[in-house]
Amino acid sequence: MNLVEEILEKAKSYPERTAFEEKDKAYSYQELYCAVNELSKLITDRLVSKTLTDQETQLKEPLLIFGKNSFLTLAAMLATNLLGHPYIPVDAHTPFERTAMIYTAANPLLTISSVELEAEFTALFHDTLVVEDLDWQSFTGKNVLPPLDYSHAVSGEESAYLIYTSGTTGIPKGVEVSHNNLKSFTQWMNTAFLTLDKNRILSQALYSFDLSIFSIYPSLTTGGTLVSISRDETINFKHLFERLNSTVINTWVSTPSFLDICLLEPSFKEATHPELKQFIFCGEELTVKTAHKLLTAFPSASIFNTYGPTEATGAVTSIKITPQLLKKYERLPIGYAKPGVEIKIIDNEIIIVGNSVAKGYYKNLEKTNISFFNIAGQPAYHTGDAGYLDENGLLHYQGRIDFQVKFNGYRIELQDIESNLQKSDSVEKAVVLPKTNDQHKVTALVAFIQTNQKFVDKASERAFTKQVKASLSQSIMDYMMPTKFVYLTDFPLTQNGKVDRKALAEKV
Numbered sequence: 001m002n003l004v005e006e007i008l009e010k011a012k013s014y015p016e017r018t019a020f021e022e023k024d025k026a027y028s029y030q031e032l033y034c035a036v037n038e039l040s041k042l043i044t045d046r047l048v049s050k051t052l053t054d055q056e057t058q059l060k061e062p063l064l065i066f067g068k069n070s071f072l073t074l075a076a077m078l079a080t081n082l083l084g085h086p087y088i089p090v091d092a093h094t095p096f097e098r099t100a101m102i103y104t105a106a107n108p109l110l111t112i113s114s115v116e117l118e119a120e121f122t123a124l125f126h127d128t129l130v131v132e133d134l135d136w137q138s139f140t141g142k143n144v145l146p147p148l149d150y151s152h153a154v155s156g157e158e159s160a161y162l163i164y165t166s167g168t169t170g171i172p173k174g175v176e177v178s179h180n181n182l183k184s185f186t187q188w189m190n191t192a193f194l195t196l197d198k199n200r201i202l203s204q205a206l207y208s209f210d211l212s213i214f215s216i217y218p219s220l221t222t223g224g225t226l227v228s229i230s231r232d233e234t235i236n237f238k239h240l241f242e243r244l245n246s247t248v249i250n251t252w253v254s255t256p257s258f259l260d261i262c263l264l265e266p267s268f269k270e271a272t273h274p275e276l277k278q279f280i281f282c283g284e285e286l287t288v289k290t291a292h293k294l295l296t297a298f299p300s301a302s303i304f305n306t307y308g309p310t311e312a313t314g315a316v317t318s319i320k321i322t323p324q325l326l327k328k329y330e331r332l333p334i335g336y337a338k339p340g341v342e343i344k345i346i347d348n349e350i351i352i353v354g355n356s357v358a359k360g361y362y363k364n365l366e367k368t369n370i371s372f373f374n375i376a377g378q379p380a381y382h383t384g385d386a387g388y389l390d391e392n393g394l395l396h397y398q399g400r401i402d403f404q405v406k407f408n409g410y411r412i413e414l415q416d417i418e419s420n421l422q423k424s425d426s427v428e429k430a431v432v433l434p435k436t437n438d439q440h441k442v443t444a445l446v447a448f449i450q451t452n453q454k455f456v457d458k459a460s461e462r463a464f465t466k467q468v469k470a471s472l473s474q475s476i477m478d479y480m481m482p483t484k485f486v487y488l489t490d491f492p493l494t495q496n497g498k499v500d501r502k503a504l505a506e507k508v
């Protein structure tokens, strides 16, 4: 059965159960079914009114979905897949220039917007269906659900979605993920983690970030509830903590950096949230420090570190983080491969092989051929991450290959210095960045440190730096020692909730 059918047919088993819950409103599975039905009719009408070329009709070109993380955006994504088209989620907070780059690269058949559009966006999107005030509610009161035609829904190797990543050059690359990729990921999520009845899963990652699929598909295919926390809530700590304290969440999904913010709130602990049973992390390194704090606050919760790039559909490895593991490793392992995936290490690089590897970069054969390839007939992807497999087949992450620099002739792995800096009790978080001259030669290593230390004057800051350097010198080679230390009370985060290294680089 395809995923859309699996999700929407839930409305027949338990129409009243909540599918999507936001701050002041909840929507049932029946409402989701009806909204998808109404939206699919509107989209069909609009597509029929366009004179499509034969190729456009046959190829099931993508539709761009522009909106916030809302019920209507979610319904529009499902309606698009129901009609057999892949969707491209673009968050409504995305700057105009980036949206324009994505729009131009993808050239979607139609844009569906769940928010009112500003004039420049209206001008950019040639053809937009604005569904902001769709009156789908008038259709939900009926006892009998209207039949849905699943015969065109995306299935097999057809594309389910295209998610645009920033890419190293700054030009977005559209990762084209198939229905099979997504189905395999969803099945793994539904079996390899805690299976909780009426699971209430945190949905906080923007739909334009592939961490969001950890919440959406496992929740909706098992009759769970998506507990949606909006971006407006997450960027305001007061609102965020109020919301967390007034809602029940069973499964947590986020980047470690987002968790770090939540752990600042003393009430974020097991005694106040006994129903919070499992935490799933992906997207960036889960440090021993963060995991330790979390296990202290939630001693009985199950904590999973998962790893994977957008190009391999969410995540491909996972491991449960236990107190024993925290004692054993200075840098946490990233796990064992999911079924259907094999991890290989070639020249120190993590290579993902198997059924999670996406189809490639949409309309970008050149970039696809650089990163995607075949190993013995199986699709494979160059992650650009360094790592190794230990004797038990457990994968360990050693940082991004492009974060390696040459400094004074030595090859240095910046994330290695960071993880050693983070061992110190007074260092909350650390990012080490190179300073380069106009010849692109590294002239200094700058350590940005997030600390709670208060410096009354320059002398106290210097004394602290001396202390940090002394403890760092116990674990790194002399040539790796940062040449400059900068102290911050918090780190900037990207829209996806990861530490924003580019923003920090501007301070180098």
Ligand SMILES: Nc1ncnc2c1ncn2[C@@H]1O[C@H](COP(=O)(O)OP(=O)(O)OP(=O)(O)O)[C@@H](O)[C@H]1O
Pocket: 164, 165, 166, 167, 281, 282, 283, 284, 285, 286, 305, 306, 307, 308, 309, 310, 311, 334, 383, 385, 397, 399, 400
């Ligand atoms: N558990 C983890 N531990 C360490 N690093 C991780 C983990 N999970 C993901 N990562 C890092 O995140 C990368 C994948 O992130 P993602 O696909 O979101 O792209 P990105 O490169 O961070 O973002 P963008 O492409 O938008 O610049 C991985 O290649 C890896 O470097």
